[in-house]
Amino acid sequence: MNAVTVHLVDDDESHVRAVARLLSAQGFAVRAFHAGSALLAAVSPATRGCVVADLEMPGLDGLALQHELAAAGVMMPVVFLSGRGDIPRTVKAMQEGAVDFIEKHAPAELLVAAVRRALARDGDEFARRARLGAVSQRFASLTKREMEVLGEVVRGQMNKQIAATLGISERTVKMHRTAITTKVGVHSAAQLATLAREAGLFEEGNR
């Protein structure tokens, strides 16, 4: 299920069909659901696309659905549709990470733009997660000693200082750095530091 799909959720059959038509006409792949529970059953963390949900639904309403999706690890951005300008709920939806909030009678361009933004964000997120996955794999091949050396490098220590801190010879430090450079594929200390931060390494150490 790797195709990028707009997931529509609305209890109102007629309304969901109309929105589906509009988005299809704009070239999006659309799947329609009549209840939040149906959507939850059909998606996984690997699902690509976005969710366009009605805020007011009987049973599982929009905010509850957003919550459930997050709990299930589904990271698709959510665009909410609402018939009324309900500020407290809008704020809550945004805090929970909704991408956008479109009034039902807003022009099609706004809706389409919001869907585009949501899909773009999903794309970025997917790319970021893909890259992160690769980097993490590379760091994962380092030995324990090499990780210790890398930690010091990221903190900006010189070889001499690293040797003193770890209680090993400067030569050995150089050897470890060569191994790290080979495994991770990066030469400069600055690049290494950036990658390590991306991979979420040594964060406590920096504080």
Added chain:
Amino acid sequence: MQGLSFITILWSSLASGALLLGLVHGMRWLLDRGASANLAFAVVAFSFVGVAFTELGGMQAATPDAWARWVRWCHLPLFGLVAGTVVFVHLYFGTGRRWLLWTAIGTRGAVTALNFLSHPNFNFAEVSSVRRLLFFGEPVTVVGDAVTGNWQWLATLASLALIAYIVDATVAQWRRGGSDDRRRAVVIGGSILLFVLLATSFVQLTIWGFIRLPLLISPPFLVPLLAIAFELSRDMLRASRLAGELRDSQSRLELAAGSARLGLWDFDGHRGHLAASGEARAIFGLAEGDSDDFRNWLEKVDPDDAERLTREIARALDSGEVYATEFRIRPDGATTRWVSIRGRAERRTPDAPAVIRGVLRDVSQQRQAQDETQELRRELAHAGRVSMLGQLSSSLAHELTQPLSAILRNAEAAGMLLDSRSPDHEELKAIVTDIVRDDRRARDVIDRLRAMLKRRETEEQTVHGDSLLQDVAAIVRADAASRSIFLEHLPSPELPAVHGDRVQLSQVLLNLVLNAMDAVAGQPAARRHVLLSSARSADGGVDLCVADTGPGIAADAARRIFEPFYTTKSTGMGLGLSISRTIAEAHGGRLTVETNAQGGATFRLSLPVQGGTAI
């Protein structure tokens, strides 16, 4: 040429007096066909004229043959005299045995018949000579040598039969015991008996030749003739006094009715006449001299009510029951007044045409007061509806937004499809179909709202309880969904329709459903259940029920819950249930509450199949 003799003058005077009496009483009978005793008396009086005339002829006869012929003809009016008298007594007293009556008439009839079969007459087998003698100083003809008829005994028998009947009838009349009854018995019965005894003995003695005088019947009959005339005149005088008293009592009644502003009226359905008192005419704007013709009255009735009124009056004439109704009139052709009438159809005899006697009253003021109260109730009911819909405004907005937004998206999609190089016609058709359906959906919501919000006159119509529940469920569905309340409607389409105002009845149910939803709102989501159902009630009406799974109603609250301004909610005026109960009762129904076995409350709106009048 002989001048008019004293006898001629006397007998002619008697005859003309009797003729006058006969005419008076004959006329009386002609004017009132019920007065048959007067007719009998008229026959008696006319017969008396005949008898006097033939007697006069006999007294002036020149030959035995002529004399005998006058006697012979005398029997004809004599039969009328006797039969008329007997029938008069029978009619006037209403007593006497029938067979005696027929015997008296029969024997006298036999005498009369034999008279015309015999020669020269009944009384004589032969009259060979007549004489002249002085009577009241005048020469008159009397019988001379003659042979008495063979059937003379039958005349005596006839007289005895007459006596027997008169005695029998008179005794029975006397026994009635009233002073008037006894006086009549003595005066009329006595005078007739006196006549019979006098006339019979006189005639017998003359025929047998013991006395030589003309054969005279009319002088002794003067006694009963005058006696009867006296009694009948008394009756007529009394009748006219009664008529006077009746007029007095009628004018007293009119005075009393007038001061109570009641109009009196009599409707003769057969002749189409409506006679009425001055007050009744004034209420209808009719002048004193206007015709009694019913159409005249009907012209004043409001055209919208005239047909119904005519129909109801025709039915009242047939049924003979007490009849009451109210209708509008236009006394001056412009302003409308309300009139209440009440009356009853009567017949004097079972086959006489029916008349309705009744009263009528101008009730415009009471009507106006009623209308104002009703208007006030309507205003209150309207305020109740507006306030209920206010509670629902956000969910109703959502219900409107859905179809409108769907229409917008469909239209935008259609626009995009049309921009493409080869538009998909099937898809476009589907879009248009959806747009039309959503438009209808939005209009339904608006229609329901408008019906509830409109300030309006009451409209009586036939309504199905099930469709009322359906309407109400449609109005609150969105609200129930957003509050996670399970709203269920159990349809029973086979129930009979009720009669009433659709909006008012919907209002009652909406009020009950909103209360029920408020009652379950505090329960855990799985226990928020509101059930709408309908059923046949024990008394043949229809019950519309709203049951909830809320906390139920405390006994103390249940007693007061229908009182105005009583409320258990923090918001709300406490008028909803009070207005609802007023509406239910105006429809001839009831609004009650009971506690469910498994907790929660059930409100029951019971409506009769043929209801009352909505407010």
